[in-house]
Amino acid sequence: MIHWPVPEPEIPAGTHPALAAVARAAVAAFRDARGRFDRTQLAEKVDMGADGTPTTRLDQLVDTAVAETVDAHRVNLISEEIGVIDNGSAVTLVVDPVDGTSNAVAGVPFSAFAGVVAVDGEAVESLTTWLDTGRSWHAKAGETLPYRTTGRRELDGAAVSLLRPHPKSEDAWLRVSRRAGRVRVLSSSCLEAALVAEGSLDAFADPGSDTHRIMDIAAAAVLLPAAGGALIDAYGRPVEIDPDLSRRWSGIAAATPDLAEELAEEINRPSS
Amino acid sequence: MIHWPVPEPEIPAGTHPALAAVARAAVAAFRDARGRFDRTQLAEKVDMGADGTPTTRLDQLVDTAVAETVDAHRVNLISEEIGVIDNGSAVTLVVDPVDGTSNAVAGVPFSAFAGVVAVDGEAVESLTTWLDTGRSWHAKAGETLPYRTTGRRELDGAAVSLLRPHPKSEDAWLRVSRRAGRVRVLSSSCLEAALVAEGSLDAFADPGSDTHRIMDIAAAAVLLPAAGGALIDAYGRPVEIDPDLSRRWSGIAAATPDLAEELAEEINRPSS
Structure with a gap:
C-alpha cells in the first residue's frame, strides 16, 4: 500500500463550480482508491479507455467519480477513459x-488532477x-496571474523537463537535453506545465513522440499564456478541444513564445 | 519568490538527538531562506564549497545552521560546503x-535534507x-523497516530514475533508459533513493558520471539494505565515509542486490 496521505485540494475562490466539484470528487476518489488498494491493484489494467490506451483500476475509479x-452538474465531459x-x-x-x-500507481509523489472549462469549444478556465x-x-x-514564468527566451542553458525518450523521439530528446542547462523527467505533463507557469522550470516538452492527448495539454493552454508563457505543438498543429480522442500532439510549454519556438525548431531539426 | 510553504519535518521518535536537531535546523534555515530571498538570490554562487563545487546562498545558509x-551537540560533521x-x-x-x-533554488519541489550518524566511521543510522x-x-x-522495496531483480521493464545524461555517461544513460519500463530524472539523489526503499521506484542510478559525493549516497547506504535493497557503486568501489571530499562515486540504489548488479553491468558495458 502507498501509505502517504492525500490532502484536500486548495481550490481558489472563483473557480467554476462544476470544475471545483469535479476536482474535489477526483481527489476524494484518488484518496479512497489509495486507501483500499495496493500498488499492484491500482495499476491493474481493468479496461480499455476511450483514448485507446488501457485503463488502470485507479484511472477507472477516479474517472467514474468525475463522470x-x-x-450532477449537467455539464458535458471530455475525459481520457470515459x-x-x-x-x-x-x-x-x-x-x-x-x-x-x-507515478500515481507506483507511489512516486508527482501526479495531478487537471481540468478545463470550455464554453462553446473555447477553453476559458483551468485548474x-x-x-x-x-x-x-x-x-x-x-x-x-500573481506569478509569472521565468521569462527565458533561449534554449541554451535552460531548465527543461521532457517526456522520457521514446524510440521515435530519441534523437530530438538528446539534442534538446544537450543544449539544456538542466534536464528533468518528472512524468506528469500537467504538473510540469504548472512548474513552467510559476517560474520553476523554463520549459516542458514532448520532444516529438506525439504522446499528448487534449486533456494532457488543455490546462497548460490556458495557464501558460496567463503567466506570460506559451503552449504550442512541436509540429505547429492547433491545440483544439475536440471530442475525437484519437488526436495527438507533442506539447511544448515554455516561459516565452520565443523559447517555445526554439524548442519546436530543435525538435524538428533533421537527425544528423 | 517561491511562495510554497516548507512544513515541519516528520522526524520519528528514536532518531539520534543530534541528527534530529540538525534536520530541524536545516529545515528551519531552508524555510527562512525561502522567505527572505528570491530564486536568483537563492541560486547566487557566494563561495566555493569544501567539495570543490560552488556554494549557492541557499546551501550556505542551511549549511551554516547545520554546523x-x-x-552545540559536540559531534563531528562531514558536509558538502563546510x-x-x-x-x-x-x-x-x-x-x-x-x-x-x-531544484530547491528554482522551486521544483524535489529537494531533501539527508543525514547519517556514523560511529567510529561506521554508518549506523540515516534520516x-x-x-x-x-x-x-x-x-x-x-x-x-515497516516498508520494503519492490523486490524487483530484472532491469528490463524496471522503473528507473537516473541522473541527467552527462557527456561522459550519455551512452550508458541511453542503454539503461532503453531497457527500463519507466524512466525518471528527478534530480534529488537522496529522495530518489528513498523512493526506491519504499517501493515506488525499482532503482536509481548515476549511470557512470561519478557525480556522487559521500553525502549524496551515505543515507541510501543505510536505508536501502534496511528495506531489502542495495546501494553499490557502479564501478565496485566501496562506499566509505571519508573526510576526503574529492572522492566520487556512481551510486546505484536498487530494490535488490541482483538489480543493482545488473545495472552496474549495463553501465560498464563498452559502447557499441
Whole structure:
C-alpha cells in the first residue's frame, strides 16, 4: 500500500463550480482508491479507455467519480477513459482525472488532477491540482496571474523537463537535453506545465513522440499564456478541444513564445 | 519568490538527538531562506564549497545552521560546503543539508535534507527528509523497516530514475533508459533513493558520471539494505565515509542486490 496521505485540494475562490466539484470528487476518489488498494491493484489494467490506451483500476475509479459529478452538474465531459458525455450544455469540462498515472500507481509523489472549462469549444478556465500535496494552479483566459514564468527566451542553458525518450523521439530528446542547462523527467505533463507557469522550470516538452492527448495539454493552454508563457505543438498543429480522442500532439510549454519556438525548431531539426 | 510553504519535518521518535536537531535546523534555515530571498538570490554562487563545487546562498545558509547545531551537540560533521568539523567525538554526522540544490533554488519541489550518524566511521543510522512536504525516511543499520522495496531483480521493464545524461555517461544513460519500463530524472539523489526503499521506484542510478559525493549516497547506504535493497557503486568501489571530499562515486540504489548488479553491468558495458 502507498501509505502517504492525500490532502484536500486548495481550490481558489472563483473557480467554476462544476470544475471545483469535479476536482474535489477526483481527489476524494484518488484518496479512497489509495486507501483500499495496493500498488499492484491500482495499476491493474481493468479496461480499455476511450483514448485507446488501457485503463488502470485507479484511472477507472477516479474517472467514474468525475463522470458522476459532471452528470450532477449537467455539464458535458471530455475525459481520457470515459470519453465524451454530452449533457446538452454549452459548458464542457476537459479533464485528466489522474495525470501521471504511472507515478500515481507506483507511489512516486508527482501526479495531478487537471481540468478545463470550455464554453462553446473555447477553453476559458483551468485548474491543476497536485494530488500528493493539494497545491493548485488556477487560471482564467484573459486574466493575469500573481506569478509569472521565468521569462527565458533561449534554449541554451535552460531548465527543461521532457517526456522520457521514446524510440521515435530519441534523437530530438538528446539534442534538446544537450543544449539544456538542466534536464528533468518528472512524468506528469500537467504538473510540469504548472512548474513552467510559476517560474520553476523554463520549459516542458514532448520532444516529438506525439504522446499528448487534449486533456494532457488543455490546462497548460490556458495557464501558460496567463503567466506570460506559451503552449504550442512541436509540429505547429492547433491545440483544439475536440471530442475525437484519437488526436495527438507533442506539447511544448515554455516561459516565452520565443523559447517555445526554439524548442519546436530543435525538435524538428533533421537527425544528423 | 517561491511562495510554497516548507512544513515541519516528520522526524520519528528514536532518531539520534543530534541528527534530529540538525534536520530541524536545516529545515528551519531552508524555510527562512525561502522567505527572505528570491530564486536568483537563492541560486547566487557566494563561495566555493569544501567539495570543490560552488556554494549557492541557499546551501550556505542551511549549511551554516547545520554546523552551528553540530557544534552545540559536540559531534563531528562531514558536509558538502563546510567540509569537516572535528569536535573530538566518536559520532560523526555526514550531512547533505540540501540535496537537489538546483531544484530547491528554482522551486521544483524535489529537494531533501539527508543525514547519517556514523560511529567510529561506521554508518549506523540515516534520516532523509523531503523539504517540500516534511515526509521523512529513517533507518537504523541491522533493523528492518515497516516498508520494503519492490523486490524487483530484472532491469528490463524496471522503473528507473537516473541522473541527467552527462557527456561522459550519455551512452550508458541511453542503454539503461532503453531497457527500463519507466524512466525518471528527478534530480534529488537522496529522495530518489528513498523512493526506491519504499517501493515506488525499482532503482536509481548515476549511470557512470561519478557525480556522487559521500553525502549524496551515505543515507541510501543505510536505508536501502534496511528495506531489502542495495546501494553499490557502479564501478565496485566501496562506499566509505571519508573526510576526503574529492572522492566520487556512481551510486546505484536498487530494490535488490541482483538489480543493482545488473545495472552496474549495463553501465560498464563498452559502447557499441
